[in-house]
Structures are given as C-alpha cells and as structure tokens.
Amino acid sequence: MRNFIEEVKSGKVLISDGAWGTFLYEKGLSSDECPELWNLTHRDKVLEIAESYIEAGSDMILTNSFGASPYKLKRYGLDDRTYEINKTAAEISREAAGDDHFVLGSIGPTGAILMMGDISEEELLNGFAIQAKALAEGGADAICVETMSDIAEAVSAVKAAKSVCDLPVVCTFTFEKTVNNDYRTMMGVTPAQMAVELKNAGASVIGSNCGNGFDQMIEIVKEIRSVEKELPVLVHANAGKPVFQEGKTVYLETPDSMAHKLNLLIESGANIIGGCCGTTPRHIEAFVNKIKK
Numbered sequence: 194m195r196n197f198i199e200e201v202k203s204g205k206v207l208i209s210d211g212a213w214g215t216f217l218y219e220k221g222l223s224s225d226e227c228p229e230l231w232n233l234t235h236r237d238k239v240l241e242i243a244e245s246y247i248e249a250g251s252d253m254i255l256t257n258s259f260g261a262s263p264y265k266l267k268r269y270g271l272d273d274r275t276y277e278i279n280k281t282a283a284e285i286s287r288e289a290a291g292d293d294h295f296v297l298g299s300i301g302p303t304g305a306i307l308m309m310g311d312i313s314e315e316e317l318l319n320g321f322a323i324q325a326k327a328l329a330e331g332g333a334d335a336i337c338v339e340t341m342s343d344i345a346e347a348v349s350a351v352k353a354a355k356s357v358c359d360l361p362v363v364c365t366f367t368f369e370k371t372v373n374n375d376y377r378t379m380m381g382v383t384p385a386q387m388a389v390e391l392k393n394a395g396a397s398v399i400g401s402n403c404g405n406g407f408d409q410m411i412e413i414v415k416e417i418r419s420v421e422k423e424l425p426v427l428v429h430a431n432a433g434k435p436v437f438q439e440g441k442t443v444y445l446e447t448p449d450s451m452a453h454k455l456n457l458l459i460e461s462g463a464n465i466i467g468g469c470c471g472t473t474p475r476h477i478e479a480f481v482n483k484i485k486k
Contacts, residue, residue, distance in 0.1 A: 209467025243289035250481030283331025298328030321353035342378035361397035402429035432471030444471025448479035
C-alpha cells in the first residue's frame, strides 16, 4: 500500500472522484430515504458508483458516509447503527479502490449549530469520533471532513478523528462570493482564516469543495496560498454554478470545459483535484487525460 501523504507530497497532481448523490438518485434512492443506509441495503449499487470513478482514472475515491453522523442518522432512527454504516461505507470503497488507489472517509457537517446550543461540544466530538474510527477500521487511508462552514465544528471533527486513529485528516470548506467580492462561508469564515485554523488543529490537507466551479476555486486557492505555502490543497469543484431550468437544478460545465481550466487551478496551488455536484466519471476521465498530457 502506498502512503497517502507521501503520494500527495511527491509533486504529482492527484485526481479525486466526482459527485455521489446524483448517482444514488439515478439508481433509485428516493428523497425520503437515508443515502448512507444504502451501504447496508444496496451495497452493490454503492459499489458500482465507487468502481465507476476508479475506472475513470481517479487516484482516490470517497465513501458514502457524508451524512452518517449520529446527529443526522437520528432523523431516520439509525443513530445506533452509526459505526456499522460508516465502517461498511469504507469497506465498499476499499473493495473498489483495491490496494493501488486511496480511500478518503467522508465526514460532512452535522447541520447543528454549536453556538446556538443545537448540540453540545461533547456530543459533537463523540459523534465525529465514532465516524472516524469506523471509517479507519473499514479501510480508509485518510479522513475527509468536507463541506464545512463553521470553524468550531470543523476543528472538532479534525481533533476527534486524530484522537481515534492515526490517519491523516483532510478538511475542506464551502465558500460563496459575497457582495464585497470576497469569499466567505455562511458562517463568515474566509479561506485564509480556514487555512490558519485548520493547520493549527492538525489537518494534513486543506481546501474547498462544493458551491463553486473551477473559476471561483482558482480564486479561493490563491487566497489559501497567500497564507499557507506548505499544506497540500484539495479542490472538489462543482460543474460550474448551478442554474434552474425546467424545474431542475442543472450544472452546465462539460468535462472538456472543466479540463480546459485544469492548468490554471494547478498553477494557483491545488494538489488534489476532483469534482462535486454535477460532475461525473466523464469529468474525472477528462481531468485524468489532461494531466497525462
């Protein structure tokens, strides 16, 4: 097995995977179902998604565990199955990845706001710790805390993961451009603030995912690099900004149009590049072909 951090720091640009949720719905997931329960009830279909990204050329894939915190699973009456769901998620991606690709165990935000008293700090830490331990024991090579907007929650997730396993922790935030033409999360955090806080918390890789296409991600990575020169940066970009057409949310960036901008994203300082909403194995394949050239 290769070492994830050694590979990231080798100087090569690595390609991650793309969207998962879209494929789950295409395969029959209904809007009132728990996506992560499919690890137990529709393992073969989750495996097909993971395998599709490996076949497209991804160096790494995530796990179907984004919303598998006890806090979120409680809505479905599944909080007592947190460990089982997360461990199985990692096992599925591990099966698809084999020994020559990496698995990043996905941990998303709880949706609870710490400062509003929705959840206690102890409950938050314990929930993230259960997830991280299960993902590590299921075969993940790193923990990926993603789509964060609040520093306190992100730091809790990073510290919880580091307390229960020795895997490197990736952490990415989601930013939006404000009326003042800068980037902030919904909680007011800037890319520069994120970089400083996450490094202090012990994250091994930082970055941004969701909310933006490559054009905006280039600007976000440049801001991260203005304060942080050493830590590797991961970007999981949407296929452009979403638009609403005929009652549906549509992403207009094609595989070729995104791949055309890949060099600019690399030049801005990104080390790992993949996709989020609207991206498919075809997008990932286009990225891989561009890197090879």
